[in-house]
Amino acid sequence: MVILSFNGPVTDRTMTVYKSLFDGKHRNPNGCPxxxxxxxxxxxxxxxxxxxxxxxxxxxxxxxxxxxxxANKTKEQWRHEMIGLKQSLEIFGHIDQKxxxxxxxxxxxxxxxxxxxxxxxxxxxDNSMLVNEGPLWPQTLDHSLAWSCYGQNCPRRPHKGVWIFxxxxxxxxxxxxxNTTKEISESTDSRSNVTxxxxxNFHRNYNTNRAPFILSTDTGFLSYLPYNDVIIGINNWLxxxxxxxxxxxxxxxxxxxxxxxxxxxxxITKFTPWQCESHxxxxxxxxxxxxxxSYPSSSASSMYSFRVCGSCPQSYPW
Numbered sequence: 666m667v668i669l670s671f672n673g674p675v676t677d678r679t680m681t682v683y684k685s686l687f688d689g690k691h692r693n694p695n696g697c698p699x700x701x702x703x704x705x706x707x708x709x710x711x712x713x714x715x716x717x718x719x720x721x722x723x724x725x726x727x728x729x730x731x732x733x734x735x736a737n738k739t740k741e742q743w744r745h746e747m748i749g750l751k752q753s754l755e756i757f758g759h760i761d762q763k764x765x766x767x768x769x770x771x772x773x774x775x776x777x778x779x780x781x782x783x784x785x786x787x788x789x790x791d792n793s794m795l796v797n798e799g800p801l802w803p804q805t806l807d808h809s810l811a812w813s814c815y816g817q818n819c820p821r822r823p824h825k826g827v828w829i830f831x832x833x834x835x836x837x838x839x840x841x842x843x844n845t846t847k848e849i850s851e852s853t854d855s856r857s858n859v860t861x862x863x864x865x866n867f868h869r870n871y872n873t874n875r876a877p878f879i880l881s882t883d884t885g886f887l888s889y890l891p892y893n894d895v896i897i898g899i900n901n902w903l904x905x906x907x908x909x910x911x912x913x914x915x916x917x918x919x920x921x922x923x924x925x926x927x928x929x930x931x932x933i934t935k936f937t938p939w940q941c942e943s944h945x946x947x948x949x950x951x952x953x954x955x956x957x958x959s960y961p962s963s964s965a966s967s968m969y970s971f972r973v974c975g976s977c978p979q980s981y982p983w
Contacts, residue, residue: 701718784826799876
């Protein structure tokens with residue numbers, strides 16, 4: 666299993682990239698288009714475009730409202746950020762809150778209060794914890810972690826039903842580990858190097874225990890080379906791995922669905938959560954009324970601007 670994940674607001678700039686990756690040309694062995702997981706942050710996010718991604722079958726998950734670190738914050742502060750963003754996605758993007766199951770902590774800084782909040786609010790998984798061992802399969806926090814927690818406020822007590830989907834550190838040709846793809850730009854200076862970087866890291870999982878390979882990307886990485894070379898490099902890699910009959914590009918939630926109810930390769934085409942139309946249960950129609958909302962920021966020379974489905978709120982939601 667391969668998970669393509671994206672961090673931050675959905676904007677006109679990022680949508681151009683997303684549509685080039687998810688235009689239907691890449692399909693899983695069961696014939697269904699590949700899907701991504703989008704960890705949304707509120708500032709600058711266009712909710713109409715977020716709704717479009719959701720309606721196309723991509724997973725919408727949470728980063729945060731303010732993108733401020735929460736590692737040492739209280740459970741209620743975690744709740745305010747995450748539930749507040751859930752509500753914003755429903756109000757401004759008409760995305761059912763019940764479909765939002767995942768969290769990526771802002772700046773990947775986790776905290777035990779986060780997991781207590783997740784348990785109480787019935788979140789399914791977190792995708793923030795960095796690991797430099799493995800490859801490792803996701804696990805629940807019903808029991809203690811099976812790996813070392815890497816330089817963070819690690820969970821100290823069990824949190825029943827909450828899954829940890831670890832982020833493996835990535836390795837370049839210089840044998841240097843990086844915790845986000847943005848940091849590898851100096852080592853991948855061409856589209857062929859991007860493809861090779863992805864190939865070698867993917868094969869660490871594929872050739873060993875087949876733990877899910879998750880690629881965490883952001884705008885900085887996707888756009889750092891000219892002529893769309895990063896996107897071309899990723900597309901070439903996707904074409905390569907999807908030529909295998911045992912590789913599926915799925916969302917994080919779909920990967921956990923499979924781990925909860927494993928199905929062998931011979932029957933995987935019948936696995937309901939991976940079917941082409943499985944996302945249609947909570948689909949909504951595109952925005953009938955689109956509004957562009959602008960508000961003064963703390964800086965007199967700039968404005969907060971974003972798009973919503975429906976009417977603009979009276980004040981900037983923060």
